[in-house]
Amino acid sequence: MYDVQTVRRDFPILSREVNGKPLVYLDNGASAQKPQAVIDAVTRGYAEEYANVHRGLHYLSNLATEKYEGVRGIVARFLGAKDPDEIVMTSGSTEGLNLVAYSWAMPRLKAGDEIVLSVMEHHANIVPWHFLRERQGVVLKWVDIDVNGDLDPQAVIDAIGPKTKLVAITHMSNVLGTVVDVKTIVEGAHEKGVPVVVDGSQACVHSPVDVEEIGADFYAITGHKLYGPSGSGAIHIRKERMAEMRPFLGGGDMIRHVHKDQIEYNDPPMKFEAGTPGIVQQIGLGVALEYMMGLGMENVAAHERALCDYARSRFDGLNWLNVQGNSATKGAIFSFTLQGGAHPHDISTVLDKKGVAVRAGHHCAGPLMDHLGLTATCRASFGLYNTTEEVDTLIEALELCHELFA
Known part of the structure; x- marks a missing residue:
């Protein structure tokens, strides 16, 4: 059985706080954290x-x-x-x-x-x-x-x-x-x-x-x-x-x-x-x-598929959030903007105050940004140590962004 809490204990940085809040690290697409063995x-x-x-x-x-x-x-x-x-x-x-x-x-x-x-x-x-x-x-x-x-x-x-x-x-x-x-x-x-x-x-x-x-x-x-x-x-x-x-x-x-x-x-x-x-x-x-x-790559994939499905269900309930890409093959990477024009840098700053680390920018994908008609998005990217509770924390922080910027 894949026990995500046991996995998390292998990563010392996940026990720290940021801005007085437990770290929710959702910037894995840019660079992942390191287990103690590494x-x-x-x-x-x-x-x-x-x-x-x-x-x-x-x-x-x-x-x-x-x-x-x-x-x-x-x-x-x-x-x-x-x-x-x-x-x-x-x-x-x-x-x-x-x-x-x-x-x-x-x-x-x-x-x-x-x-x-x-x-x-x-x-x-x-x-x-x-x-x-x-x-x-x-x-x-x-x-x-x-x-x-x-x-x-x-x-x-x-x-x-x-x-x-x-x-x-x-x-x-x-x-x-x-x-x-x-x-x-x-x-x-x-x-x-x-x-x-x-x-x-x-x-x-x-x-x-x-x-x-x-x-x-x-x-x-x-x-x-x-x-x-x-x-x-x-x-x-x-x-x-x-x-x-x-x-x-x-x-x-x-x-x-x-x-x-x-x-x-x-x-x-x-x-x-x-x-x-x-x-x-x-x-x-x-x-x-x-x-x-x-850990078993099949187990990692199954854990992240479950995370992806849960995150999609939570994002679907936010009609003021624009998530880019809805492929049936989609992995646990979500790029989004808020309706109303809040800049992704401002969104990521608010999320950071809640301990949630995401990335904001063009993500080294200029032609894709041009294709989407965007200059930047926020991106939450999940890894093998992330949890559904962290998805909930992200959603709560996004709801605060909506209140601030709507």
Whole structure:
């Protein structure tokens, strides 16, 4: 049985107060809190076990290397990948997506070539492609969502033309909570000979992910949303794509031999991991993923589905609240505005006085905000430690906002 109160005791920050009120942390879509096991692993990594990896032959270096490299296997298991050597360690999804842009796409795409993406993408899955648009004349083709916030997989497939060289798509919207049928998109794109990069930053947090079943060429994740340290993450890259990629960053670990007039690169995945990595951060990520798998991702998903259903029922009773996105696949992410024009920053400030932490702004999703005709929303995003009682506290705080701003 999934006992959320037992889970909450694993997260020390959840016992604190903010503005004299118990903390209700609903900003998980931006960054999740850390369990004690992760905090302990990071502390131990710096206090008792720190050394650089790969280069040393002494005890601490060997220990750090063993733990760091072990995370590759943990990530592979978490994502359902068959081969740990298809896991490239990164500082997060942003680096992973930029790796695809610079190492795979830039050498292959020329002026007039197309990249298909949806209006729901996070800036991390937009800006690298804009670099190619600005610098190489690549064309970005946008696919819209429907009135419920759903993305039709066939619309994405239909947007793929003879000049399309890549599809870049989110697995779950960080604003609307919409879960995208990426497997169908991948299958359709592959039938047309087009690879797919998936931004899995949100989806892998809330439900089990199987990259072998999805079949995407690239699948990026970020550690700080997965209850792990900031500056940690990974990207799954199929070996046939790795073979097509040139190095992105140059420096230690990604080389085998360097001479004045010659260089020999290391084998993948090391070929794409230059310099000293975030050793302790990645070790912390491994602990976070083990923690989540220990809870059972199916259990996490069931808990959050129940939370989502309860929150939807409470939001539905507020006719002065405009919730964006009503997809049947919606996860526990709610972006909203108040009727009457109260600015989301003002709403979030009032909520904060009640101890409720939400995010206000464009959520790094400019094209989606343009599509919705908004400049900003408030976003309440739930995680594995949130409760129905916290939903009730959020609703009470929103009712106060309505009284103040109506």
